[in-house]
Amino acid sequence: MIPVNEPVIGVRDQEYVLECLQSGWVSSAGKFIETFESTWAQYCDRQHGVTTSSGTSALQTALACLDLKPGDEVIIPTFTIISCALAVIYNGGTPILIDADPETWCMNVDQIEDRITKRTRAIMAVHIYGHPVDMDPLLQIAKKNDLAVIEDAAEAHGAEYLSGHNEKEREWVRCGSMGTMSVFSFYANKLVTSGEGGMIVTNDNYLADKARNIRNLCFEPEQRFLHNDLGHNFRMTNMQAALGLAQAERIEETVNWKRKMGQMYTEHLSDIEVIQLPIERPWSRQIYWMYGILLKKSHDLNAHDLADKLIDLGIQTRPFFLGMHAQPALQNLGLFQNENYPVADHLSNNGLYIPSGLALTELQMEQVSDALHKILT
Numbered sequence: 585m586i587p588v589n590e591p592v593i594g595v596r597d598q599e600y601v602l603e604c605l606q607s608g609w610v611s612s613a614g615k616f617i618e619t620f621e622s623t624w625a626q627y628c629d630r631q632h633g634v635t636t637s638s639g640t641s642a643l644q645t646a647l648a649c650l651d652l653k654p655g656d657e658v659i660i661p662t663f664t665i666i667s668c669a670l671a672v673i674y675n676g677g678t679p680i681l682i683d684a685d686p687e688t689w690c691m692n693v694d695q696i697e698d699r700i701t702k703r704t705r706a707i708m709a710v711h712i713y714g715h716p717v718d719m720d721p722l723l724q725i726a727k728k729n730d731l732a733v734i735e736d737a738a739e740a741h742g743a744e745y746l747s748g749h750n751e752k753e754r755e756w757v758r759c760g761s762m763g764t765m766s767v768f769s770f771y772a773n774k775l776v777t778s779g780e781g782g783m784i785v786t787n788d789n790y791l792a793d794k795a796r797n798i799r800n801l802c803f804e805p806e807q808r809f810l811h812n813d814l815g816h817n818f819r820m821t822n823m824q825a826a827l828g829l830a831q832a833e834r835i836e837e838t839v840n841w842k843r844k845m846g847q848m849y850t851e852h853l854s855d856i857e858v859i860q861l862p863i864e865r866p867w868s869r870q871i872y873w874m875y876g877i878l879l880k881k882s883h884d885l886n887a888h889d890l891a892d893k894l895i896d897l898g899i900q901t902r903p904f905f906l907g908m909h910a911q912p913a914l915q916n917l918g919l920f921q922n923e924n925y926p927v928a929d930h931l932s933n934n935g936l937y938i939p940s941g942l943a944l945t946e947l948q949m950e951q952v953s954d955a956l957h958k959i960l961t
């Protein structure tokens with residue numbers, strides 16, 4: 585069986601974790617935490633990094649920093665992981681959905697302005713499967729309406745965006761450098777893993793301190809057991825940070841390999857007429873976190889049937905996200921009644937991603953491609 589994801593754990597990863605264990609600093613204090621935070625923040629061109637126990641808790645902490653009031657609204661894509669909606673809801677806000685762009689699969693930024701109300705407080709931009717959101721228009725809308733931008737770069741370590749691509753001043757910037765606060769996950773299938781883990785990166789001193797405080801039960805620096813706010817224990821351990829640091833130190837190599845893998849899949853698969861492949865815009869350098877394929881409307885197979893046929897040929901896949909508007913857990917809260925998101929529905933029914941982990945070999949990629957040719961041509 586070719587697994588959908590398999591991480592690469594290198595020699596240095598093991599050395600750092602062992603060094604951490606031998607030092608005795610196994611909880612959330614220690615040098616690996618600090619070095620991982622500063623190394624990753626610097627890679628993202630940011631002043632502060634705040635590690636957390638997961639990408640989900642990083643999103644929750646970032647949203648907690650905004651002090652939402654009941655009824656405050658946060659605009660999020662419907663085609664994403666539930667962590668995005670949960671972060672808004674657990675902090676007392678209301679998620680407002682945007683449909684997906686049919687080609688990048690990220691939120692369709694043309695639809696944002698229509699959904700802004702007096703209650704809107706923030707926009708959450710999620711770079712889906714490694715492709716950046718078109719951030720310029722989103723950032724402009726946020727600025728005009730005085731909104732915070734939460735950038736979820738959990739699937740986009742090292743992806744780049746050509747900022748100012750419609751103007752004279754253009755500059756390639758990294759995903760994770762564009763939000764008021766930007767969030768990463770270091771789950772085992774992400775480009776950098778710490779086992780479980782996450783990080784908020786930001787240039788805002790106040791928000792960085794606040795995030796540090798919230799993830800650590802809001803202990804007061806002056807008087808430890810006095811609490812002025814409600815916090816969480818969302819701390820990462822030094823052992824996780826040791827693994828994360830070793831992984832972060834070879835990010836350039838990882839990104840180059842992932843981009844090469846994506847390009848190889850595209851070469852192998854582009855003659856299969858019934859599927860749509862991931863794209864790259866002139867303004868994006870995507871990292872193909874997971875290589876998605878989408879059956880075109882004309883085809884009679886759906887993603888579920890295709891996944892079954894691939895399993896029979898020894899190839900594991902994962903279905904695309906199911907939109908937030910289609911989640912019973914959220915509908916039961918009275919959210920998204922009578923709302924339609926046709927692009928996201930099309931993606932969920934017809935999309936899946938094929939093996940994309942860092943341990944995948946070129947030979948395995950050819951086997952995946954041969955299997956797809958066999959089934960679809």
Ligand SMILES: *Cc1c(COP(=O)(O)O)cnc(C)c1O
Pocket residue numbers: 638639640641664665667668710736738739769770771780781782
């Ligand atoms: C993985 C992921 C998360 C959640 O990260 P965890 O570390 O699994 O909690 C959040 N947002 C996106 C877009 C993700 O892909």
